[in-house]
Amino acid sequence: RHYERVHLHTAKRFSSLPFAPFPRDYPRYVPRDLFVDYLDAYAQRFDLRPRFGETVRAITRRGRSWLVDTTTGPLHASNVVIASGNNAEPLMPGFAGADTFKGRKLHSADYRNAMPFAGQPVLIVGMGNTGAEIALDLVEGGARPTISVRGGVHIVPRELLGVPIQMIGMAARLMPQRINDALFPIILDLALGRLEKYGLKRPKQGMLQQISEASRIPTIDIGTVSKIREGAIKIVPDIAEITEQGARFADGRHGEFDAIIFATGFRPGYAKLLEPGVQPERSGVNARASE
Structure with missing residues (x-):
């Protein structure tokens, strides 16, 4: 699946x-x-x-x-x-107006490949690992993806200097969490650049604090960030409501889309x-x- x-x-x-x-x-x-x-x-x-x-x-x-x-x-x-x-079970959020949308709606669990969306504007809701990778798949398949990001998101490269980020994270646990959460933003800005100007903000919680307290792992970038920098993938804030033709966002903007993919996670x-x-x-x- x-x-x-x-x-x-x-x-x-x-x-x-x-x-x-x-x-x-x-x-x-x-x-x-x-x-x-x-x-x-x-x-x-x-x-x-x-x-x-x-x-x-x-x-x-x-x-x-x-x-x-x-x-x-x-x-x-x-x-x-x-x-x-x-x-185990797809989690679908209850946005106002969702039933009025005339395009295609699906959860990320039902997404297979970009072929049905080629040439279309597509809204992806959520930028966890699944949402980020689906956006990359869509842009590589000829679609025009936009990602709606509700709050802050921690993004890390898959590797730093050829070393898997997983191994770096394991080694970092040997140091106090507050030191890690202070150092990682500096290191990641050097690796990925400052992403705030593209609409991607970090959460108030540090990355390791978020992992330990909320079991939320960071988004591991495998190419999505470079497409965002190029403008091939757009970033918008949280959805205020879904309309017949697309969605209105928290900043008042409205976007028209042929499909909405909810990469909004799962529940046990x-x-x-x-x-x-x-x-x-x-x-x-x-x-x-x-x-």
């Missing part, structure tokens, strides 16, 4: 599954198709048997075991691991599967589930 050009933004050295590093001939940042090949090989090696196209409807306690109700029938298990992550979907009392706490653990 991911768009076709997606690559891991983290280096393969730190992104493999247990007991099976990525093949040596894989690039540092693994593309979608090779990652699928890797998962298939992993499942075969460890005799994992995924059941595709099967939806779990409910998970309930049955004495000391669990009953998993699926679309193809019940399953019984001593233990259940819900590994759907935080990105596991809570609805579990009966009250065993839903996990914020930490992901509920001690009562094992009672």
Whole structure:
């Protein structure tokens, strides 16, 4: 369900599954198709048997075991691991006027490639990693993308002096957070330039503070920033309302678009599967589930 050009933004050295590093001939940042090949090989090696196209409807306690109700029938298990992550269900914001828009609306989960949007003005809502990469994909595919950014955004290059930013971030954790949050803006301005003049402001929270307190990772740039500098990708503020032909923004401007892509994130979907009392706490653990 991911768009076709997606690559891991983290280096393969730190992104493999247990007991099976990525093949040596894989690039540092693994593309979608090779990652699928890797998962298939992993499942075969460890005799994992995924059941595709099967939806779990409910998970309930049955004495000391669990009953998993699926679309193809019940399953019984001593233990259940819900590994759907935080990105299970697309999150669609409720903008005023959204129902009046006459163009195409879709969530980033439904975006595949730029082909259907070639030559069209397209609004992307949100500039996380997905929104930034979709905007780049669109401009490379002949579309005219504009990104709506609600607040500040931390943007980092994928590499600094040939070193993956992930490794730099890991090393930076050895220093006090306040020092890192003071130094990183200076380093990033040298690497990417001052982006405020393009409409991209940093949040008040420091980058590492935002990661630790809000679990929000920075946007890892793989070419979007250069397209913004060129003027090929436009930046606008938050949406005030959606209109029949496009959107009106917080600064009063109005833009006309043929499509709006909501790169507005996801939410966990596991809570609805579990009966009250065993839903996990914020930490992901509920001690009562094992009672």
